Structure formats: structure tokens, C-alpha cells
Amino acid sequence: MTLEDTHGQEPMPETSDSSSTSSSAPSGSRMQSAGKALHELLVSSQRRGCLTAGVYESAKLMNVDPDTVAFCLLAADEEDEGDIALQIHFTLIQAFCCENDIDIVRVSDIQKLASIVGASEEAGEPRDLHCILITNPNEDAWKDPALEKLNLFCEESRNVNDWVPNITLPE
Numbered sequence: 001m002t003l004e005d006t007h008g009q010e011p012m013p014e015t016s017d018s019s020s021t022s023s024s025a026p027s028g029s030r031m032q033s034a035g036k037a038l039h040e041l042l043v044s045s046q047r048r049g050c051l052t053a054g055v056y057e058s059a060k061l062m063n064v065d066p067d068t069v070a071f072c073l074l075a076a077d078e079e080d081e082g083d084i085a086l087q088i089h090f091t092l093i094q095a096f097c098c099e100n101d102i103d104i105v106r107v108s109d110i111q112k113l114a115s116i117v118g119a120s121e122e123a124g125e126p127r128d129l130h131c132i133l134i135t136n137p138n139e140d141a142w143k144d145p146a147l148e149k150l151n152l153f154c155e156e157s158r159n160v161n162d163w164v165p166n167i168t169l170p171e
Contacts, residue, residue: 105165
């Protein structure tokens with residue numbers, strides 16, 4: 001069984017399978033809490049220099065030093081859903097993360113993400129925000145409460161067969 005078979009590879013916001021409808025009551029506050037935790041994690045990671053942005057940069061980091069990766073975020077707007085090359089990269093990154101016990105989530109609003117982490121690099125070039133890795137160079141050095149909340153959120157999502165949950169960032 002592949003990750004695609006398990007997850008179904010349908011666009012996340014429109015999914016309406018039985019597992020998501022059966023837990024819809026607590027899901028709203030849980031999703032809001034996860035969105036807030038993700039926002040806090042992105043801000044603190046960027047401040048600490050523990051954030052890697054870009055599909056290719058992330059792939060290089062995962063290839064060189066996968067043990068430092070603590071969390072993965074995949075982001076795509078509706079227009080990116082038709083980008084086959086990007087979807088192939090996402091599938092490979094998801095498989096790598098699942099194989100290496102790295103929690104992974106999806107965000108469907110790149111504009112909100114850009115407002116949090118910045119839309120361009122220091123050189124002024126636009127930043128690729130389709131994949132963001134949060135790294136933890138030293139296991140004992142950084143225990144972020146937001147990361148712990150997101151790890152719990154991902155674990156709970158996996159328990160209802162949602163392997164790559166979609167998170168909505170707060171306004």
C-alpha cells in the first residue's frame with residue numbers, strides 16, 4: 001500500500017470522508033488551535049534560524065541531514081493543485097517524512113504563509129514557500145510548546161487516518 005492509496009490524494013479542504021465528518025464537532029477548535037500553534041512555530045523558528053523554505057532546499061536538507069528535521073509544512077494554493085511536478089515533489093517529500101517519522105501538514109493559503117515568514121529572501125528574490133522545514137539541530141536545545149502541540153495534532157490526525165492534515169492559518 002502506498003501513501004497515495006492510504007491518503008487518497010484528493011485536495012484536502014474538500015474531503016468529506018467518514019472520519020472527518022464523525023469528528024467535526026471538536027475538529028473546529030482543534031483546527032483553530034493547530035493553526036495558531038503553526039503560526040507561533042513559524043515565527044519562533046524563523047527567529048531562531050531553524051526554518052528552511054523551498055522544495056529543492058528542503059529536499060537537499062532532508063538528503064544531507066534528515067535527523068535535524070523536526071516538522072514539515074507543504075503549501076499549495078488552488079492553482080498549484082494542477083502543477084504535476086509540484087505534486088510529485090509533494091508525494092516524495094510526504095513519503096520521506098512518513099518513513100522518517102517527521103510530522104507533516106498542509107496549508108492551502110500561501111499568501112497568509114508569506115505574511116508570516118516573508119515573501120522574499122534577503123536578496124529580494126521571491127521565496128519558494130511550497131515546502132517549509134523546521135529543523136532542530138540539537139535534540140535537547142529546543143523544546144517549543146507550539147511544536148509539541150502540532151506533534152500531538154498530527155498524532156491525533158493519524159489516529160483517524162488523516163496522514164497529512166490540512167491546517168488553516170489564523171487571520
